[in-house]
Amino acid sequence: MEQSYIRSVRAEKVAIGNRFITRSGAPSLPVTKLRTVQDSFGTPAYIEATLESGQTATIACGSLIRVHTSEPPPEATLDELAVIPVEEGSPEAILIGIAREYPWDQRVLAPVARLSRGFNAKSGSALEDVRDLAQLLLVELDDRVNAWRALGILTELPFDGNFGRWKSIQGALAMAAYLAEEDGDEEAARRYSDALRATDHVEDDPLKSKLTAAVRQRQMDEPNLFDREIHRAAAARDDTLERDWRTQRLVALFHLRAHGGSRTLDHDELGRMIRHELTLLRG
Structure with missing residues (x-):
């Protein structure tokens, strides 16, 4: 029987062939088709997955879901990363520097291995990987120093009109604002918060802008x-x-x-x- 692995993946990373874990714990039928559905404002809202039976399941973008997959977790080693030529001060160099402090931890090594051969700021998956790494460092590893280093790769990137990519940058700005305030740097915290709200007023049409603001306020209040x-x-x-x-x-x-x-x-x-x-x- 083919080896099956259970992994937690974000909705955007569900793949053809994955089987969802049902409430009983048994795997669902495999996913045969995937499509991304956007909300009224052009932001990816949820992933619609079609199973082999024809049944569909929806998963909110950004949420985590556990799946059975035949793909083993990626393995990486610090020795492999150490020989990659990188420019000093570049995002790749920063990431490899972080990995040097976690030579035993695949949660750090695996994303760095993907990113270190060329960080592409226009790639939504690359931005997401950096944001997830910063989150891991801050939340689970309680490593504020390296969390700051990872966040710095994203927090100076401007909004380029793509809300899908902006979501990862916005997540990094939110973490940076929290860390800055915890460090007592109110000015930096305000700067990160202002940058996070850069998309609040991108709508030129007054009626649409008012509607968007009302929806956003309701989401904040509830x-x-x-x-x-x-x-x-x-x-x-x-x-x-x-x-x-x-x-x-x-x-x-x-x-x-x-x-x-x-x-x-x-x-x-x-x-x-x-x-x-x-x-x-x-x-």
Whole structure:
């Protein structure tokens, strides 16, 4: 029988042939078709996956889902990375420098191996890999120094009109704003927060701009913090799934705080919630 691996992947990285983990724990039929569905404003909203049976499943963009896959986790070694010629100060050099401090950890080595042969700032998957690496360093490894190094690759990139790519940059800006404020650098925190809101007013049409602002405010006031998913995973004693959903909650909290909070969750309350999630995830 072909070896099957269970991996947590983002919705955008679900592949043909993957099998979803059902509530019973058994694998679904394999995925045969995938398409990305955008919302009314051109931002990728969810992935629609068609199974071999014809049944469809939708997964929100940015969310994590566990799949059975025949593809083994990628392996990389520091020795392989060390011989790659890179320019000093380049994103590739920064990433390899981070990897040198984690020669045993495939969670660091694998994405660096993908990125170190040429970081492409126009590649959505490359931006996502760097953002995920920064998040790993900050949240799970509690390595603020190297988290800053990874974030610096993304935080100076401007909005280029592509909301799909901007999502990863925005995530990096939200983490940077949090770290800057924790470091006591209020000016830097404001700069990152302002950059994160760069797309709030890109719509030229006054009516569409007003509608977009109203939708955004409602999302801020009634944010999806994945309470139901977290409680369900906890009740099932699925620690891995609960961790995945708590990570998604933390990402949402970072964004809310960097955006200035909302009418239901103010700056201080968001800070308390972030610290609580960090404690749980690091524990």
